[in-house]
Amino acid sequence: MAAAIVGKTEVGVNEFGRDVEVPENPIAKLMYYFDSICYAMDMNRQASPDKIQKLRNYSRYRQLTDDDRDLLLLLCVRFSPDELINKCLFLDDEMCGNDINKFYKLGAVRHRFLITEEIIIGGQTTHVKQILCFRKMWLEYCYLEPMKNVEKELRSIAGKLTGRPQSGANRETQAGAVQQRRPRPDDAGQQQRRQLRTQPTPAPPPPPEEKKKDCVVM
Template sequence: MAAALIGKTDVGVKEFGRDVEVPENPTAKLMYYLDSICYVLNIEKTERNIRKLRDYQNYRRLSAEETDQLILLCVLFSPDVLLGKCIFPDEEMCGMDMNKFYELSAVSHRFLVTEEIVVGGQTRRVQKILFFRDIWLECFYLDPIKQYQSRIESIAATVQGRSVARQPAQQRAASAASSRPANAQQPPRRQITRPQTQQSAQRPASPSNCVIL
């Protein structure tokens, strides 16, 4: 899978770019997505092992734990979190490419951009602006992340279990006590329960344009 990393404007900003080949593998594609986001945001100093997680040509070298870390980072820096802040769907800005990167100052006169955004409780400095077509987003994020849906649920369950296990014993005891009937000698009242349905959250529609690193 070929993708272009190209950037140029007509306002005096230096043109830059290169062509890359991304393996046809969901892990490699997510690594490529993360690599692109690392190019957009300054996150190398806050995330451990980030260089290995960006090396999509060597995706086979990732351990199971490192793959979980990759998935968690891709969820943390998901497109819906960054959309309209440092990544934008725009076919015109992409030109003939799937995506393009621009200097922040080169697009500030056309788009509402900011130099810093908060993700995961940390302030991240915006280094570049990414424009993309829908096909880029589908190929390098939406489609591959779907293949790891069951794994994401498993990771979430594990994290939640660890969080509960770390609760102080007194807090767990108090929580258990509060759930007991007020009078232990009286049988609990019979309650009638009815099944409830919950509408799943829908992912925002894919942007109409895409860009990539």
């Protein structure tokens, strides 16, 4: 297949993904976000492999326990777009092509972006594996809106961590407030459903899952 050229980045050879369906539920969407960053970064130090796989399986979001949900929200706060944009997440409409997000191998984008192969978050080093390019509507769909919908749970988690209840007035929790500026809705974002990209969630080893291509239809 012939490759198109965007800037100095080869497209068509080093991009990957497939269509997937994300349930219309804020926890499922945050699980999809977590699944996406797991493809972008090595998250093995954050929890046990079985727990990581459970948090990534957004089609089974109803199976999460209360403790699972708390862990998911804490990880989504810790690895928020604020921490990852221009490191392994890049706002770049052109690189998304006809999709609203797209993954690229590191070697495919080195001439377009300043790539950091290690990110330090909370004093812990995390390795970058792939790059995720996205449009504003992707960020709105899988992170900003869902996080707004779980503000009450975030306040409850903050209360557990601090040992005291959080007042309703304190909407920016100690667990980590979402400080990002909400993007303006894209005109195209008001029309029907669109594609998101992710990779398939691999089964816990052994045996290794056959490599596929991943994307989300909204």
